[in-house]
Amino acid sequence: LQSAGAAAAPQQSYPTSHARIASPRDTQNFLNNAFVASSATQWIDLHDPATNNLVTRVPQSTDAELVAAVDSAEKAFKSWSATSLLARQQIMFKYVHLIRENWDRLAASITLEQGKTFADARGDVLRGLQVAETACGITTQMTGEVLEVAKDMETRSYREPLGVVSAICPFNFPAMIPLWCIPIATVTGNTIVVKPSERDPGACMILAELAAQAGFPPGVINVVHGSAKTVDFIIDEPRIKAISFVGSNKAGEYIYTRGSANGKRVQANLGAKNHAAVLPDCNKNHALNAIAGAAFGAAGQRCMALSTLVMIGETKDWVPELAERAKGIKMDGGFEEGADLGPVISPQSKQRIEDLIASAEEEGATILLDGRGQKPEKYPNGNWVGPTIIANVKPHMKCYKEEIFGPVLVCLNVDTIDEAIELINANEYGNGTAIFTRSGSTATRFQKEVEAGQIGINVPIPVPLPMFSFTGNKKSIAGGGASTFYGKPGLQFYTQQKTVTSLWRSEDAVATKASVNMPT
Numbered sequence: 093l094q095s096a097g098a099a100a101a102p103q104q105s106y107p108t109s110h111a112r113i114a115s116p117r118d119t120q121n122f123l124n125n126a127f128v129a130s131s132a133t134q135w136i137d138l139h140d141p142a143t144n145n146l147v148t149r150v151p152q153s154t155d156a157e158l159v160a161a162v163d164s165a166e167k168a169f170k171s172w173s174a175t176s177l178l179a180r181q182q183i184m185f186k187y188v189h190l191i192r193e194n195w196d197r198l199a200a201s202i203t204l205e206q207g208k209t210f211a212d213a214r215g216d217v218l219r220g221l222q223v224a225e226t227a228c229g230i231t232t233q234m235t236g237e238v239l240e241v242a243k244d245m246e247t248r249s250y251r252e253p254l255g256v257v258s259a260i261c262p263f264n265f266p267a268m269i270p271l272w273c274i275p276i277a278t279v280t281g282n283t284i285v286v287k288p289s290e291r292d293p294g295a296c297m298i299l300a301e302l303a304a305q306a307g308f309p310p311g312v313i314n315v316v317h318g319s320a321k322t323v324d325f326i327i328d329e330p331r332i333k334a335i336s337f338v339g340s341n342k343a344g345e346y347i348y349t350r351g352s353a354n355g356k357r358v359q360a361n362l363g364a365k366n367h368a369a370v371l372p373d374c375n376k377n378h379a380l381n382a383i384a385g386a387a388f389g390a391a392g393q394r395c396m397a398l399s400t401l402v403m404i405g406e407t408k409d410w411v412p413e414l415a416e417r418a419k420g421i422k423m424d425g426g427f428e429e430g431a432d433l434g435p436v437i438s439p440q441s442k443q444r445i446e447d448l449i450a451s452a453e454e455e456g457a458t459i460l461l462d463g464r465g466q467k468p469e470k471y472p473n474g475n476w477v478g479p480t481i482i483a484n485v486k487p488h489m490k491c492y493k494e495e496i497f498g499p500v501l502v503c504l505n506v507d508t509i510d511e512a513i514e515l516i517n518a519n520e521y522g523n524g525t526a527i528f529t530r531s532g533s534t535a536t537r538f539q540k541e542v543e544a545g546q547i548g549i550n551v552p553i554p555v556p557l558p559m560f561s562f563t564g565n566k567k568s569i570a571g572g573g574a575s576t577f578y579g580k581p582g583l584q585f586y587t588q589q590k591t592v593t594s595l596w597r598s599e600d601a602v603a604t605k606a607s608v609n610m611p612t
């Protein structure tokens with residue numbers, strides 16, 4: 093058992109290369125502000141996606157460890173929820189400061205375990221950090237409402253925390269997604285059990301350590317590990333009141349359905365197929381650069397990756413030029429100077445992506461740029477797929493219907509903006525979409541008529557900043573988007589309202605008969 097206090101003292105060194113780790117250490121649970129070695133009998137090997145060297149073993153936390161995490165969170169809730177908002181805010185200020193101080197260390201962990209380039213991993217941390225920074229404004233965000241109903245009567249409503257909540261995270265943003273949840277959940281007075289992705293929990297473990305250093309009391313933030321078994325525990329444990337999930341439709345729809353049936357609040361952000369509509373009047377250079385960056389950045393493993401291009405009219409002739417820009421993207425180990433594109437998460441993922449490219453070929457599309465079989469010289473054993481562009485795609489093709497989640501851009505041709513809108517709206521996903529045009533009226537029409545939840549106008553990845561909310565829709569979010577992450581809806585998700593009506597009469601009541609009717 094290693095206390096977080098002890099872990100906090102000397103700043104641990106962090107990886108700056110993909111070199112083989114001589115003796116990989118097992119990932120631990122984080123309970124009651126202490127790193128606790130797991131007694132697991134099942135372990136998940138975690139490999140560096142650039143080399144496939146073993147980085148750590150992640151436990152399938154045991155039943156006793158899972159219960160211990162909820163015990164610790166439940167115990168902490170009593171005093172944490174009674175801690176003044178100003179005191180919680182002070183801890184959040186410190187937390188934000190520590191995350192910023194450990195920015196590179198967090199990013200390095202992400203590059204090692206997830207594969208994205210170091211520069212991109214820094215962005216992963218920053219976008220989470222911004223949620224934590226915004227949560228520092230809790231003292232003005234959590235104010236309630238008071239109405240003087242009559243001279244001697246008032247009604248006030250305010251928000252209270254729910255209790256123990258939980259976050260189940262995906263592999264593609266190992267710092268950002270835990271930080272979509274931890275700051276808002278805790279600053280509002282809840283305690284939390286986090287289950288990071290079993291494929292890259294390292295950043296979340298650092299975030300837990302920093303939380304202890306920042307002054308979060310023991311039990312406020314706990315981290316457990318594993319896959320479906322841990323998820324089932326979270327869904328069924330009655331003391332967990334709410335679940336935040338981000339990940340695939342397969343897991344998320346299951347978690348939403350079963351979690352809701354158990355009476356829990358569930359917010360669940362799911363998969364995507366984001367379209368970019370390109371008009372001939374756009375700033376061509378800007379559009380091509382933006383599209384190449386948004387399609388291939390993070391190896392296409394972003395839920396807001398711009399994976400589908402809708403070329404309107406003559407812009408279909410621009411695709412070869414786009415391919416030239418894609419060829420300029422440097423695929424390499426994420427720690428290497430000048431690397432633009434890292435590996436995909438696993439050999440299975442690489443195989444799936446390659447199979448989808450092959451299916452496009454079989455269905456009659458054109459592989460204009462083929463990333464299969466490419467690898468950087470220094471990293472022959474990584475999970476590499478180079479930038480791939482598939483042209484002449486039709487909506488019935490598998491490569492269009494499925495989320496590829498790799499550095500693959502599928503291109504469809506239409507003649508008019510009406511056709512583009514119709515195509516985008518017919519797609520079952522609705523996370524994000526972008527339009528590239530110089531016409532304000534066309535952009536406005538697109539904005540009004542298109543059904544995706546997050547729209548970029550000449551902006552390729554329109555992820556809202558934390559003072560707004562992440563507003564995907566359709567199949568990209570469970571429950572019809574009733575609950576979205578961060579921003580005002582995020583705060584509402586982690587709190588419940590209490591409404592108090594009070595009557596203070598200055599004179600004594602004179603009536604001697606009870607009134608049994610509803611007041612009219």
Ligand code: NAD
Nearest residue numbers: 261262263288289319320323339340343361362363364395
């Ligand atoms: P995933 O669904 O495989 O895993 C997410 C979490 O669910 C993990 O913690 C995992 O352990 C758990 N899980 C996986 N399978 C499960 C099962 N059968 N039963 C119970 N739990 C299970 O997702 P991923 O591959 O880690 O992440 C990629 C997906 O996440 C993509 O579809 C991407 O679009 C989506 N995503 C969406 C958003 C968004 O905001 N909409 C953001 C990031 C990622």
